[in-house]
Amino acid sequence: MGDKVYWNPAKLRNGHVVILGTSGSGKTQTLKALGYELPLLFPGIKIVISDFHGDLELPGEVCYPLNAESPYGLNPLVIDLDPKGGGPDLQAIAVSSILRKSLKMGDNQEGLVLNALISCYHHKGISQDNQSSWKLQPPTFADLESELQSRVEDGCKDSQKLLLKMAATFKYGIFSKPQPSMNFPIVRFDLQRF
Ligand SMILES: Nc1ncnc2c1ncn2[C@@H]1O[C@H](COP(=O)(O)OP(=O)(O)OP(=O)(O)O)[C@@H](O)[C@H]1O
Ligand SMILES: [Mg+2]
Structure with a gap:
Protein backbone atom coordinates (compact mmCIF):
# COMPACT_ATOMS: atom_id res chain seq x y z
CA MET A 1 0.00 0.00 0.00
CA GLY A 73 -31.88 7.59 -30.65
CA LEU A 74 -29.13 5.03 -31.00
CA ASN A 75 -28.95 3.45 -34.41
CA PRO A 76 -27.47 -0.06 -34.56
CA LEU A 77 -27.55 0.25 -38.37
CA VAL A 78 -24.86 2.96 -38.52
CA ILE A 79 -22.16 1.48 -40.73
CA ASP A 80 -18.55 0.79 -39.77
CA LEU A 81 -16.60 2.54 -42.55
CA ASP A 82 -13.53 0.27 -42.32
CA PRO A 83 -13.10 -1.05 -45.89
CA LYS A 84 -11.72 -4.37 -44.59
CA GLY A 85 -14.20 -5.13 -41.82
CA GLY A 86 -17.16 -2.82 -42.38
CA GLY A 87 -20.04 -2.10 -44.73
CA PRO A 88 -23.80 -2.69 -44.66
CA ASP A 89 -23.76 -6.48 -45.11
CA LEU A 90 -21.46 -7.03 -42.14
CA GLN A 91 -23.49 -4.56 -40.08
CA ALA A 92 -26.69 -6.40 -41.01
CA ILE A 93 -25.09 -9.73 -40.03
CA ALA A 94 -23.92 -8.31 -36.69
CA VAL A 95 -27.32 -6.78 -35.88
CA SER A 96 -29.33 -9.86 -36.87
CA SER A 97 -27.02 -12.02 -34.76
CA ILE A 98 -27.51 -9.76 -31.72
CA LEU A 99 -31.29 -9.80 -32.24
CA ARG A 100 -31.22 -13.58 -32.55
CA LYS A 101 -29.64 -13.82 -29.10
CA SER A 102 -31.64 -11.11 -27.35
CA LEU A 103 -35.02 -12.09 -28.83
CA LYS A 104 -34.37 -15.85 -28.92
CA MET A 105 -34.88 -16.32 -32.64
CA GLY A 106 -34.20 -19.39 -34.73
CA ASP A 107 -32.22 -19.72 -37.97
CA ASN A 108 -35.15 -18.74 -40.18
CA GLN A 109 -36.06 -15.60 -38.29
CA GLU A 110 -32.43 -14.51 -38.11
CA GLY A 111 -32.18 -15.01 -41.88
CA LEU A 112 -35.36 -13.03 -42.42
CA VAL A 113 -34.06 -10.12 -40.33
CA LEU A 114 -30.78 -10.20 -42.24
CA ASN A 115 -32.58 -10.17 -45.57
CA ALA A 116 -34.92 -7.35 -44.49
CA LEU A 117 -31.99 -5.27 -43.17
CA ILE A 118 -30.10 -5.60 -46.44
CA SER A 119 -33.27 -4.48 -48.28
CA CYS A 120 -33.44 -1.44 -45.96
CA TYR A 121 -29.87 -0.50 -46.88
CA HIS A 122 -30.63 -0.97 -50.59
CA HIS A 123 -33.69 1.29 -50.32
CA LYS A 124 -31.33 3.98 -49.01
CA GLY A 125 -29.01 3.39 -51.97
CA ILE A 126 -26.40 1.66 -49.77
CA SER A 127 -24.72 -1.56 -50.87
CA GLN A 128 -21.65 -3.56 -49.83
CA ASP A 129 -19.93 -3.33 -53.23
CA ASN A 130 -20.26 0.45 -53.49
CA GLN A 131 -18.02 1.83 -50.78
CA SER A 132 -18.90 5.47 -51.39
CA SER A 133 -22.57 4.62 -50.63
CA TRP A 134 -21.61 3.60 -47.07
CA LYS A 135 -21.50 7.27 -46.11
CA LEU A 136 -25.16 7.87 -47.00
CA GLN A 137 -27.74 8.29 -44.23
CA PRO A 138 -28.31 4.76 -42.88
CA PRO A 139 -31.79 3.29 -42.28
CA THR A 140 -33.11 2.95 -38.71
CA PHE A 141 -35.33 0.34 -37.05
CA ALA A 142 -38.30 2.45 -38.25
CA ASP A 143 -37.30 1.43 -41.79
CA LEU A 144 -36.98 -2.20 -40.67
CA GLU A 145 -40.50 -2.05 -39.25
CA SER A 146 -41.87 -0.60 -42.53
CA GLU A 147 -39.99 -3.20 -44.55
CA LEU A 148 -41.52 -6.03 -42.48
CA GLN A 149 -44.98 -4.44 -42.74
CA SER A 150 -44.76 -4.25 -46.51
CA ARG A 151 -43.69 -7.91 -46.59
CA VAL A 152 -46.76 -8.79 -44.50
CA GLU A 153 -48.94 -6.94 -47.01
CA ASP A 154 -47.32 -9.08 -49.72
CA GLY A 155 -48.53 -12.15 -47.80
CA CYS A 156 -45.39 -13.10 -45.85
CA LYS A 157 -46.61 -14.85 -42.68
CA ASP A 158 -43.10 -15.16 -41.24
CA SER A 159 -42.74 -11.37 -41.35
CA GLN A 160 -45.98 -11.10 -39.35
CA LYS A 161 -44.50 -13.32 -36.64
CA LEU A 162 -41.27 -11.36 -36.68
CA LEU A 163 -43.17 -8.08 -36.31
CA LEU A 164 -44.86 -9.51 -33.21
CA LYS A 165 -41.55 -10.68 -31.79
CA MET A 166 -40.02 -7.25 -32.33
CA ALA A 167 -43.10 -5.26 -31.24
CA ALA A 168 -41.60 -4.13 -27.91
CA THR A 169 -38.31 -3.14 -29.55
CA PHE A 170 -40.13 -1.03 -32.15
CA LYS A 171 -42.50 0.44 -29.56
CA TYR A 172 -39.61 1.42 -27.33
CA GLY A 173 -38.36 3.54 -30.20
CA ILE A 174 -34.76 4.13 -29.13
CA PHE A 175 -33.43 2.34 -32.23
CA SER A 176 -35.98 3.97 -34.53
CA LYS A 177 -34.74 7.54 -34.14
CA PRO A 178 -31.66 8.88 -35.91
CA GLN A 179 -28.38 8.85 -34.00
CA PRO A 180 -26.92 12.28 -33.28
N1 LIG B 1 -11.45 11.59 -4.23
C1 LIG B 1 -12.41 12.29 -3.65
N2 LIG B 1 -12.13 13.39 -2.96
C2 LIG B 1 -13.10 14.12 -2.35
N3 LIG B 1 -14.41 13.82 -2.41
C3 LIG B 1 -14.76 12.73 -3.07
C4 LIG B 1 -13.79 11.90 -3.74
N4 LIG B 1 -14.44 10.87 -4.33
C5 LIG B 1 -15.75 11.06 -4.06
N5 LIG B 1 -15.94 12.15 -3.29
C6 LIG B 1 -17.23 12.66 -2.82
O1 LIG B 1 -17.88 11.62 -2.10
C7 LIG B 1 -19.27 11.59 -2.40
C8 LIG B 1 -19.68 10.23 -2.94
O2 LIG B 1 -18.93 9.95 -4.13
P1 LIG B 1 -19.59 9.29 -5.40
O3 LIG B 1 -20.87 9.94 -5.74
O4 LIG B 1 -18.54 9.29 -6.46
O5 LIG B 1 -19.84 7.81 -4.86
P2 LIG B 1 -20.43 6.51 -5.60
O6 LIG B 1 -19.47 5.40 -5.29
O7 LIG B 1 -20.67 6.82 -7.01
O8 LIG B 1 -21.78 6.28 -4.80
P3 LIG B 1 -23.14 5.58 -5.32
O9 LIG B 1 -22.87 4.09 -5.36
O10 LIG B 1 -24.13 5.93 -4.24
O11 LIG B 1 -23.48 6.16 -6.65
C9 LIG B 1 -19.52 12.73 -3.38
O12 LIG B 1 -19.96 13.88 -2.69
C10 LIG B 1 -18.13 12.98 -3.97
O13 LIG B 1 -18.00 14.31 -4.44
MG1 LIG C 1 -22.43 6.82 -8.16
Missing part, protein backbone atom coordinates in the same frame (compact mmCIF):
# COMPACT_ATOMS: atom_id res chain seq x y z
CA GLY A 2 1.05 3.57 -0.53
CA ASP A 3 2.72 2.73 -3.87
CA LYS A 4 1.71 4.75 -6.86
CA VAL A 5 -0.64 2.92 -9.20
CA TYR A 6 -0.40 3.54 -12.94
CA TRP A 7 -2.97 2.69 -15.58
CA ASN A 8 -1.82 3.23 -19.15
CA PRO A 9 -4.60 2.24 -21.55
CA ALA A 10 -2.28 2.93 -24.53
CA LYS A 11 -0.13 -0.02 -23.47
CA LEU A 12 -3.02 -2.41 -22.91
CA ARG A 13 -4.38 -4.71 -25.58
CA ASN A 14 -7.81 -3.99 -24.21
CA GLY A 15 -8.16 -1.07 -21.91
CA HIS A 16 -11.09 -2.20 -19.82
CA VAL A 17 -11.34 -1.22 -16.20
CA VAL A 18 -13.84 -2.15 -13.49
CA ILE A 19 -14.60 0.19 -10.62
CA LEU A 20 -16.11 -1.42 -7.54
CA GLY A 21 -17.12 0.11 -4.24
CA THR A 22 -19.89 0.60 -1.73
CA SER A 23 -22.34 3.46 -2.06
CA GLY A 24 -20.61 6.80 -1.49
CA SER A 25 -17.10 5.36 -1.89
CA GLY A 26 -16.36 7.50 -4.96
CA LYS A 27 -17.09 5.38 -8.08
CA THR A 28 -18.90 8.17 -9.90
CA GLN A 29 -16.24 10.70 -8.94
CA THR A 30 -13.50 8.34 -10.19
CA LEU A 31 -15.29 7.83 -13.51
CA LYS A 32 -15.62 11.58 -13.94
CA ALA A 33 -11.94 12.06 -13.09
CA LEU A 34 -11.01 9.46 -15.77
CA GLY A 35 -13.23 11.17 -18.34
CA TYR A 36 -11.74 14.54 -17.44
CA GLU A 37 -8.08 13.52 -17.34
CA LEU A 38 -7.86 11.11 -20.30
CA PRO A 39 -8.09 13.86 -22.97
CA LEU A 40 -5.34 15.82 -21.16
CA LEU A 41 -3.11 12.73 -21.38
CA PHE A 42 -4.20 11.57 -24.84
CA PRO A 43 -5.22 14.57 -26.96
CA GLY A 44 -7.63 13.54 -29.70
CA ILE A 45 -9.16 10.71 -27.63
CA LYS A 46 -12.95 10.46 -27.94
CA ILE A 47 -15.04 9.97 -24.83
CA VAL A 48 -18.57 8.55 -25.10
CA ILE A 49 -20.42 8.30 -21.79
CA SER A 50 -23.52 6.17 -21.21
CA ASP A 51 -24.91 7.93 -18.15
CA PHE A 52 -27.66 5.86 -16.52
CA HIS A 53 -28.04 8.08 -13.44
CA GLY A 54 -27.52 11.50 -15.05
CA ASP A 55 -24.62 12.38 -12.74
CA LEU A 56 -21.61 12.17 -15.08
CA GLU A 57 -21.63 15.70 -16.50
CA LEU A 58 -18.21 16.94 -17.64
CA PRO A 59 -16.98 20.38 -18.73
CA GLY A 60 -17.00 20.82 -22.52
CA GLU A 61 -19.32 17.87 -23.12
CA VAL A 62 -22.06 17.56 -25.70
CA CYS A 63 -25.04 15.92 -23.98
CA TYR A 64 -27.89 14.07 -25.67
CA PRO A 65 -30.82 13.07 -23.45
CA LEU A 66 -32.25 9.74 -24.62
CA ASN A 67 -35.85 9.26 -23.54
CA ALA A 68 -39.31 8.79 -25.01
CA GLU A 69 -39.62 12.49 -25.90
CA SER A 70 -36.12 13.16 -27.19
CA PRO A 71 -35.55 13.45 -30.94
CA TYR A 72 -32.41 11.30 -30.66
CA SER A 181 -23.37 13.26 -34.26
CA MET A 182 -20.68 11.76 -32.05
CA ASN A 183 -18.02 13.90 -33.68
CA PHE A 184 -17.07 15.73 -30.48
CA PRO A 185 -14.35 15.10 -27.88
CA ILE A 186 -16.85 14.31 -25.10
CA VAL A 187 -20.35 12.98 -25.81
CA ARG A 188 -22.67 12.03 -22.97
CA PHE A 189 -25.89 10.07 -23.49
CA ASP A 190 -28.16 10.92 -20.57
CA LEU A 191 -30.24 7.76 -20.03
CA GLN A 192 -31.63 8.61 -16.59
CA ARG A 193 -35.24 8.73 -17.85
CA PHE A 194 -35.02 5.51 -19.78
